Amino acid sequence: xxxxxxxxxEDFSTSQLAGFRIGVTSDRRSEDLILALERRGAxxxxxxALKIAPVEEDIQLVADTRAVITDLPDITVVTTAYGMRxxxxxxxxxxxxxxxxxxxxxxxxxxxGPKARGAVRAAGLSDVAISDDERxxxxxxxxxxxxxxxxxxxxxxxxxxxASQLARLxxxxxxxxxxxxxxxxxxxxxxxxxxxxxxxxxRQLDVVTFTSAPAVDxxxxxxxxxxxxxxxxxAMRADVVPAAVGPVTARPLQDAGLAPIxxxxxxxxxxxxxxxxxxxxxxxxxVETASGLLxxxxxxxxxxxxxxxxxxxxxxLLRALVDADGTVLPRAALQQFLPEAPGEHALDMAISRxxxxxxxxxxxxxxxxxxxxxxx
Numbered sequence: 001x002x003x004x005x006x007x008x009x010e011d012f013s014t015s016q017l018a019g020f021r022i023g024v025t026s027d028r029r030s031e032d033l034i035l036a037l038e039r040r041g042a043x044x045x046x047x048x049a050l051k052i053a054p055v056e057e058d059i060q061l062v063a064d065t066r067a068v069i070t071d072l073p074d075i076t077v078v079t080t081a082y083g084m085r086x087x088x089x090x091x092x093x094x095x096x097x098x099x100x101x102x103x104x105x106x107x108x109x110x111x112x113g114p115k116a117r118g119a120v121r122a123a124g125l126s127d128v129a130i131s132d133d134e135r136x137x138x139x140x141x142x143x144x145x146x147x148x149x150x151x152x153x154x155x156x157x158x159x160x161x162x163a164s165q166l167a168r169l170x171x172x173x174x175x176x177x178x179x180x181x182x183x184x185x186x187x188x189x190x191x192x193x194x195x196x197x198x199x200x201x202x203r204q205l206d207v208v209t210f211t212s213a214p215a216v217d218x219x220x221x222x223x224x225x226x227x228x229x230x231x232x233x234x235a236m237r238a239d240v241v242p243a244a245v246g247p248v249t250a251r252p253l254q255d256a257g258l259a260p261i262x263x264x265x266x267x268x269x270x271x272x273x274x275x276x277x278x279x280x281x282x283x284x285x286x287v288e289t290a291s292g293l294l295x296x297x298x299x300x301x302x303x304x305x306x307x308x309x310x311x312x313x314x315x316x317l318l319r320a321l322v323d324a325d326g327t328v329l330p331r332a333a334l335q336q337f338l339p340e341a342p343g344e345h346a347l348d349m350a351i352s353r354x355x356x357x358x359x360x361x362x363x364x365x366x367x368x369x370x371x372x373x374x375x376x
Contacts (some may be wrong), residue, residue, distance in 0.1 A: 017042035019297030019307065020279050022039055023196050023208035023240075025215045027051035028185050029268060033209065034270045047196035048049065049215035051187035061087070062094045063095055064179040069099045071177060073154035075143065076107045078127075080158045081119035086181035101125070107154065113266075129373055135247060137180050140165045148174030153292060156181065162248065186218075193222050197203075201231045203239045203312060206283060206298045207275055210260070211268070213244045216252040233258065241278065245271045287322050289361040290375045296322060303359040313339060314354040321364065326368045326376035 017039035024033055034044045065087070078084050081223035091100040101123060106133050109127040111117040113134035120127050131138040143153070148169055155166065157180045187304045197219065199205050210216050223229040233256050236242050242258055244250035246266030261278055263270035285296040292304040296319065300309050310318065316337040320329060335347050351372060355361035365375040 006363070016040040016276050017144050017279060019026070019295075019300030019302065020206045020283070021045065021199075021205055021298060022099055022275065023047065023200065023205045023206060025049045025196070025208065025219065026211040033211075033268060033272065035206075035227055035321060036267070037275070040276060044087075045156055045199060047192035048187040049193055050212070050219035052182040053185045058183060059180075059367050060183070061090045061179070061181055062096070063094050064177065065091050065094065065100055067177050068154045068179060069096060069103045071152050071175075072103055073107045073177060074151040074349055076104050076109045076154045077112075077136075077139055077143075078109060078116045078156050079112045079139075080156070081115035083156050083158050084116060084119035084123070085183045090181060104154070110143065112139055120289055134309055136162055136165050137240050140168050143174075144168065145186055147172075151201060152174070154179060158182075158248070193219065197223050197226060197232055198226060200235050200240050201228055203235055204299065205240050206279060207241045207243050208236070209243045209245075209271065209275065210246060210249050210253070211271070213252050216244075216249065219257070220252065242371065243271060243278075285319075285322055287325075287374070288376065294322075294363065301358065303363070306359040308357055308359050310357055311353070313337065313350055314357050317350060318364075321372065321374040324373065328371050328373045330371040334372065 015206055017037060020041075021043045022037050022045070024037070024044055024046045025048065026031055026033060027050060030046060030048060034046055037044050068334075088100065091097045104123075105125055108129075109125060110129045111120055112126045112131050114130070117127055117130055129142055131142070134238060150173060152175045153169060154177045155169070157178055166176055191257075196205075196208070200208060219232075220229060223232045230295075236258055242253050242260040242370065244253060244260040244262050245268065247262060250260045250262050261274055264275040279298070283298060287294045287296075289303075295302040296315075299312070299315055299316075300307050301318065302308075307329065317334060320337055321336060331347055334351075335343065338346050338350055350362060355364050358364070363375050365373050367373055
């Protein structure tokens with residue numbers, strides 16, 4: 001009998017993600033994300049797609065800041081707390097900190113969320129409005145409703161140009177000055193990204209997390225260079241779940257025809273919880289067998305608390321037997337799960353390897369002249 005997974009999950013469990021393999025593409029704060037996943041039992045493959053350039057090397061940021069100080073914007077849009085802090089830090093390093101604060105203080109400041117508001121107020125400034133859903137598009141809706149024709153807007157971006165929102169403002173008659181306090185460059189250890197792509201294509205990961213849209217773009221670009229973009233997207237559409245921290249990060253995934261999971265609150269903690277909930281509720285199979293309770297978790301199995309890692313072919317065969325729920329599967333039906341050289345002898349060898357990898361080989365029973373079944 002197949003036992004459904006629990007319909008709720010604990011906030012924290014050291015075995016909650018046991019058996020699952022998760023790819024992490026972020027550079028900034030990656031240690032926090034990796035530690036949180038590993039503490040819950042996951043195996044993590046870290047391949048930073050991009051990193052943020054050092055602020056002292058950002059000549060463009062200084063030029064953009066000078067433009068804001070010179071033009072004295074009527075309105076300032078602050079999208080991220082980190083971006084606001086980096087902007088002020090870069091201005092201070094260039095000797096423009098006080099002038100920037102005066103320019104911003106003379107403008108109406110709109111913030112995308114509570115964290116951005118906190119950074120504005122920490123700088124001694126005040127905001128006039130906040131997006132109730134933490135979306136840049138909502139802020140732009142508010143501005144367009146109030147009217148922006150003839151106004152100058154300083155727009156703090158978050159490392160990924162939201163061209164559609166900028167076009168809306170400019171189309172309504174506003175002069176928009178963009179400021180990008182952090183820019184993306186290739187990180188050290190960039191050779192790890194191709195390995196992550198290969199792991200996704202081989203269905204060796206269960207989830208890949210993204211915390212920035214440029215990281216997704218870097219993943220697509222690298223996959224194109226490797227000649228495996230189509231295979232990568234196919235794997236993420238069928239077997240490897242993409243998880244994005246928010247809608248901006250999710251957009252290039254959605255543009256590729258994918259349906260990433262996105263937390264209701266666009267925070268790292270919410271992303272971690274969502275990954276836990278998704279895998280626990282949708283990717284754990286529990287079956288009562290003659291040998292005890294069997295759990296299928298990602299690429300691993302657990303029988304009465306004893307776990308074992310499974311090769312992809314072995315897991316595919318076992319999942320087929322579990323889905324049959326004790327019914328005999330004909331040999332011809334099982335041969336379709338062999339990636340290469342399907343045939344009678346190849347199936348016998350695959351079943352033998354499956355049994356050897358299980359905590360109890362008696363889980364797979366042979367039915368003479370008919371096929372195999374799960375020993376329920």
